[in-house]
Amino acid sequence: GAMAEVSTIISVVEQHLHKSK
């Protein structure tokens, strides 16, 4: 039950950032 890698979390946020543009 370890949290997702930080890099994975950042890349999901980044996808939403690009969608918002």
Added chain:
Amino acid sequence: LNSSGSFRVLVGVTGSVAALKLPAVVDQLLQLPGVDVRVVTTEHAKHFYNHAEVAVKIYSDKDEWELWKQRTDPVLHIELRRWADLLVIAPLDANTLGKISNGICDNLLTCVVRAWDTSRPLLFCPAMNTAMWLHPITAQQISRLKEFGYMEVPCI
């Protein structure tokens, strides 16, 4: 993008050991161009990270109560809901997962979630020990959150 021109990310942090990654999460978010970051913490989460290592404003339950003195004062969880373009809860512990899946809102973070504008993305990153993870209610609660339209970033 909102009128400020930035993409505003609100990071929710709860009381799992994985909360020790908060400074890294915030640092890496700040490296994305045009991203503004704030943090909402639960009281238990504070145990796992060093406040001084987090470069952005951290809100906690105390701020919610201190901000409101009279009827015309703003309500913090509503202000934060309005402010944020995206909410990412990392880590989401077993207790807060249980609360959110049942609509319970007894602290600043769960109030933000309860008031969340579901046209904006809400990401959650579950983290708990294996024994708790294997309890059959975990899968039910995660599936409930997905029904609400929230997006899971699965644990490893």
